[in-house]
Amino acid sequence: MHEPRGKDDLILSVEDLAVHFPVGGGLLGRNRRMLRAVDGVDLNLKRGECLGLVGESGSGKSTVALSILGLLAPTRGRIVLDGQVITGRPSGDRKALARIVQMVFQDPYASLNPRQTVRRTLEDPLRVHGVTARSEIEDRVATMLRHVGLRPEQADRYPHEFSGGQRQRIGIARALILNPRIVICDEPVSALDVSIRAQIINLLLELKDTLGLSYIMISHDLGVVEHMSDRVAVMYLGRIVENGDWREIFERPAHPYTRALIAAIPDPLHHAPLATTGGDLPNPLNPPNGCAFSPRCRYAEDLCRHEPGPVLETRPDGHAVRCWRSEEIAGQAAMASGDNGHTQA
Amino acid sequence: MKLRANLVIGGTLFALAVLVGVLAPWLAHTDPVLDANLMNAEEPPSWTWWFGTDDQGRDIYSRVVYGARVSLTVGIVSQLINSVIGVALGLSAGYWGGWWDDVVNALTNVMLAIPSLIFALAIMAVLGPGLTSLLIALGLTNWSFTCRIARASALSLRNQGYVQAATVLGYGDLRIMMTQLLPNMLGPIVVIGTLGMGSAVLSEAALSFLGLGVRPPFPSWGSMLSDARDQITTAPWLSVFPGLAIFLTVLGLNLLGDGLRDILDPHSRSRRT
Amino acid sequence: MTGAPLIEVEDLRIDLDDGERRVAAAEGISFRIDRGETFGLVGESGCGKSITALALIGLLRPPLSIGAGMIRFDGREIQHLSAAAQRDLRGNRIAMIFQEPMTALNPVSPVGRQIAEMFVLHKGNSWREAHQLAVEALASVRVPAPERRVNDYPHQLSGGMRQRVMIAIALACGPDLLIADEPTTALDVTVQAEIIELMRNLCAERGTAILMISHDLGLVANVCRRVAVMYAGRIVEERGSADIFRTPSHPYTQGLVDSLPRLGSRAALGRSRLKEIAGVVPAITNFPDGCRFNPRCAHATDICRSVAPTADLLEAGGLVRCHHHA
Numbered sequence: 001m002h003e004p005r006g007k008d009d010l011i012l013s014v015e016d017l018a019v020h021f022p023v024g025g026g027l028l029g030r031n032r033r034m035l036r037a038v039d040g041v042d043l044n045l046k047r048g049e050c051l052g053l054v055g056e057s058g059s060g061k062s063t064v065a066l067s068i069l070g071l072l073a074p075t076r077g078r079i080v081l082d083g084q085v086i087t088g089r090p091s092g093d094r095k096a097l098a099r100i101v102q103m104v105f106q107d108p109y110a111s112l113n114p115r116q117t118v119r120r121t122l123e124d125p126l127r128v129h130g131v132t133a134r135s136e137i138e139d140r141v142a143t144m145l146r147h148v149g150l151r152p153e154q155a156d157r158y159p160h161e162f163s164g165g166q167r168q169r170i171g172i173a174r175a176l177i178l179n180p181r182i183v184i185c186d187e188p189v190s191a192l193d194v195s196i197r198a199q200i201i202n203l204l205l206e207l208k209d210t211l212g213l214s215y216i217m218i219s220h221d222l223g224v225v226e227h228m229s230d231r232v233a234v235m236y237l238g239r240i241v242e243n244g245d246w247r248e249i250f251e252r253p254a255h256p257y258t259r260a261l262i263a264a265i266p267d268p269l270h271h272a273p274l275a276t277t278g279g280d281l282p283n284p285l286n287p288p289n290g291c292a293f294s295p296r297c298r299y300a301e302d303l304c305r306h307e308p309g310p311v312l313e314t315r316p317d318g319h320a321v322r323c324w325r326s327e328e329i330a331g332q333a334a335m336a337s338g339d340n341g342h343t344q345a
Numbered sequence: 346m347k348l349r350a351n352l353v354i355g356g357t358l359f360a361l362a363v364l365v366g367v368l369a370p371w372l373a374h375t376d377p378v379l380d381a382n383l384m385n386a387e388e389p390p391s392w393t394w395w396f397g398t399d400d401q402g403r404d405i406y407s408r409v410v411y412g413a414r415v416s417l418t419v420g421i422v423s424q425l426i427n428s429v430i431g432v433a434l435g436l437s438a439g440y441w442g443g444w445w446d447d448v449v450n451a452l453t454n455v456m457l458a459i460p461s462l463i464f465a466l467a468i469m470a471v472l473g474p475g476l477t478s479l480l481i482a483l484g485l486t487n488w489s490f491t492c493r494i495a496r497a498s499a500l501s502l503r504n505q506g507y508v509q510a511a512t513v514l515g516y517g518d519l520r521i522m523m524t525q526l527l528p529n530m531l532g533p534i535v536v537i538g539t540l541g542m543g544s545a546v547l548s549e550a551a552l553s554f555l556g557l558g559v560r561p562p563f564p565s566w567g568s569m570l571s572d573a574r575d576q577i578t579t580a581p582w583l584s585v586f587p588g589l590a591i592f593l594t595v596l597g598l599n600l601l602g603d604g605l606r607d608i609l610d611p612h613s614r615s616r617r618t
Numbered sequence: 619m620t621g622a623p624l625i626e627v628e629d630l631r632i633d634l635d636d637g638e639r640r641v642a643a644a645e646g647i648s649f650r651i652d653r654g655e656t657f658g659l660v661g662e663s664g665c666g667k668s669i670t671a672l673a674l675i676g677l678l679r680p681p682l683s684i685g686a687g688m689i690r691f692d693g694r695e696i697q698h699l700s701a702a703a704q705r706d707l708r709g710n711r712i713a714m715i716f717q718e719p720m721t722a723l724n725p726v727s728p729v730g731r732q733i734a735e736m737f738v739l740h741k742g743n744s745w746r747e748a749h750q751l752a753v754e755a756l757a758s759v760r761v762p763a764p765e766r767r768v769n770d771y772p773h774q775l776s777g778g779m780r781q782r783v784m785i786a787i788a789l790a791c792g793p794d795l796l797i798a799d800e801p802t803t804a805l806d807v808t809v810q811a812e813i814i815e816l817m818r819n820l821c822a823e824r825g826t827a828i829l830m831i832s833h834d835l836g837l838v839a840n841v842c843r844r845v846a847v848m849y850a851g852r853i854v855e856e857r858g859s860a861d862i863f864r865t866p867s868h869p870y871t872q873g874l875v876d877s878l879p880r881l882g883s884r885a886a887l888g889r890s891r892l893k894e895i896a897g898v899v900p901a902i903t904n905f906p907d908g909c910r911f912n913p914r915c916a917h918a919t920d921i922c923r924s925v926a927p928t929a930d931l932l933e934a935g936g937l938v939r940c941h942h943h944a
Contacts, residue, residue, distance in 0.1 A: 056807070056808065056809075057806055163899070166898070193662040193663060194662055194874060195662060195870070195873060196898070197877065197878065198878065198894045199894045199895075201879065202891055202892050202894060222807075223879040223883075224879055226881060226885075227879030227883075246884075247885060250885060260808055261808065264807045264811035265836075266837045267836075267840055268836040268840055268859075268863045269860060269863055269864065270840070271840065271843075274810075274814055274815055274840070275811060276808070276811050278812075281776075
């Protein structure tokens with residue numbers, strides 16, 4: 001999958017990534033089967049870009065994130081981070097990786113050590129990475145706290161003394177204290193109170209620009225993804241089914257699954273029934289024949305159900321789709337003049 | 346409140362026992378070993394001899410006061426050894442998992458299957474009596490509960506966001522275990538440790554009663570009980586007072602453990618709703 | 619709709635007794651739900667929406683208790699009913715489904731048995747009849763192969779299937795009111811759509827009223843006919859659901875509507891900085907004086923800091939609790 005743009009400004013490229021886990025199996029491991037959590041994923045992230053990664057639970061988006069963070073050894077494929085191939089390196093290299101890629105966690109209550117002050121939480125990583133000068137450490141902690149909208153005087157408090165939104169600011173400060181190039185945001189606002197979310201979303205976007213970061217934004221809230229992302233990749237059952245510019249994805253979704261996701265969002269202004277897709281995510285241990293989405297797809301034909309899955313085809317404009325019938329469906333949708341996707345009333 | 350009563354009574358009893366042991370030279374009326382005087386043999390409790398005297402005329406009160414030193418040293422030190430072993434094994438097993446976890450689990454199961462007192466007895470038989478062998482014997486045989494608790498805590502804590510965050514920040518395993526996991530499992534470990542001290546005091550008494558404790562002339566509560574065995578009907582004070590000392594100390598430790606559990610457990614959960 | 623409302627809550631106060639003192643976790647709660655109506659209660663964690671629901675179904679437990687006010691269900695005051703009478707009401711006429719169906723279902727009992735139990739308990743059916751009714755109930759919530767699924771244990775089902783079972787249990791005895799507390803928060807968006815549609819259709823068929831509780835204003839506005847927004851223990855605005863999004867009256871509701879990125883808005887209007895609601899949600903023990911939103915409100919004046927606003931009727935219909943509403 002070659003992007004038409006220059007390869008040089010890529011900060012991350014994931015090539016044909018696969019992560020398989022052995023599961024089950026009796027005492028002798030006879031019934032052991034392979035869970036293909038991620039099966040052939042290609043992703044590119046440019047400097048300063050925010051890539052939205054979307055999909056239901058079990059789609060493999062967290063597995064992709066863990067592989068990029070070096071916490072899971074891929075079964076196959078290559079991950080190139082800032083020019084360095086990180087796959088196949090010993091796990092001791094986590095420390096070098098930590099200075100390039102960091103993560104903001106979903107739950108600000110569980111992701112801060114309750115027994116450590118904010119100062120300790122922010123200073124320890126610096127020490128682990130060889131910063132020894134007392135003044136430099138204090139300086140960097142204070143600067144980082146100001147960056148995330150906290151006061152340096154608050155550093156000696158414990159996490160339970162902060163509100164959920166403030167805790168998430170601390171979590172962001174921790175992720176940024178080593179000056180990483182890439183930050184993976186895993187549902188960064190979904191555990192927060194609704195009236196606090198906008199503060200954190202604004203903060204993340206601000207920091208991206210001031211610090212020149214690149215984001216991978218994992219979220220099931222498509223409103224947030226649309227607001228934050230430059231590009232969006234949609235995952236289904238361990239594979240990317242659609243990948244493109246945010247506007248393409250949200251205004252002209254080409255894969256029936258993307259369309260289903262968008263259509264399932266309740267429209268607050270209309271009392272209309274929600275579009276349903278039918279059925280749950282199939283068991284990933286026993287994926288359907290043919291296209292993985294075919295059992296739930298209302299456009300599925302014999303071809304979709306029986307032929308081995310379609311490949312991800314990239315159009316000249318960079319919009320990639322994994323669907324046999326996307327062209328026809330796009331035509332039908334145009335005729336029906338947009339039965340999904342809401343526009344501002 | 347009932348919860349606080351546990352803590353206050355237990356803490357007071359235990360602190361009292363420790364204080365008595367530390368201040369023994371000032372509290373005791375006579376030397377527990379040397380001041381034997383057959384003229385005073387087997388005096389019942391009185392204003393002169395608060396707890397009475399034994400068949401060699403030694404002051405039971407002074408011997409009980411000095412005996413606190415042995416009993417508490419054994420209780421505290423052997424339980425510390427147990428806690429360190431249990432935490433080291435359990436924490437690493439829970440965090441790393443894999444074959445190391447299997448090994449630790451097997452070891453724990455073996456320890457749980459052998460009655461710990463019998464095991465301690467066997468170690469004492471090899472090492473011979475004395476304080477050091479007592480500490481080793483009791484310190485090596487009672488770590489399985491601590492290990493179980495530490496392993497279970499590590500298993501649940503290692504999936505916490507802050508542990509993952511530490512991994513992502515490039516922390517080494519040892520640092521993660523010491524700074525992220527250990528402080529957050531300390532509550533239950535301290536509770537188990539306190540209760541364990543109580544049972545170590547009892548085990549010391551049992552081993553000394555069997556003649557495997559500290560060597561005879563120097564008093565420990567257990568050896569005093571053992572010596573008093575023959576005179577239990579003729580001179581009951583010989584066994585009542587060391588027995589009472591054991592009872593109160595162990596009761597204090599158990600109440601303290603319960604009290605600590607009450608205040609430490611809810612703390613480990615977030616109180617927000 | 620004419621006739622007496624199905625449920626009427628008047629000036630309800632719920633107290634939280636934390637040992638030393640008593641604070642009102644929710645107060646001045648008044649609303650009514652007609653038969654077959656859909657009503658939403660929206661707010662953030664700690665605003666009092668869930669405890670209000672628990673009060674309706676008689677499940678408040680210490681340290682929470684009803685401090686004042688009245689709950690009238692089908693013409694009868696129920697806030698002081700005996701435990702037995704409340705139990706009879708529960709399940710039979712008022713049912714509830716929860717956010718996490720895994721914890722609300724008994725893990726060691728087959729789901730069919732848990733549904734059948736409702737018929738045995740409340741309708742006096744025999745176990746044999748109840749089992750057959752359970753199969754039908756599972757079929758009605760569109761669980762595939764219900765004859766086989768009745769014997770499954772909760773852990774064998776997916777999250778969406780478990781929530782279907784919860785709905786089957788809740789609707790087994792044909793209740794008049796279904797309370798749904800964050801019924802889809804733990805679910806993926808496509809599964810959410812199915813559960814919501816199922817709930818909406820089944821309740822519409824049977825004339826069951828829905829009280830839906832959620833932090834998701836958009837979802838509630840889509841599902842319910844009327845919506846009440848709660849903030850820090852009080853209802854601040856109650857409106858028809860389309861109105862609340864188009865013309866929110868309370869500054870808090872306005873803030874909620876404006877602060878969240880809505881699908882399609884970036885494409886239509888471009889990306890601008892989201893409007894933030896400043897400050898933090900106050901803790902129950904530390905509610906501010908006057909209007910509880912005043913420390914976070916851009917329009918707050920002296921009166922907002924000292925006097926709690928009353929619920930004013932809006933010309934366009936609905937209620938708002940703000941000194942300066944339009």
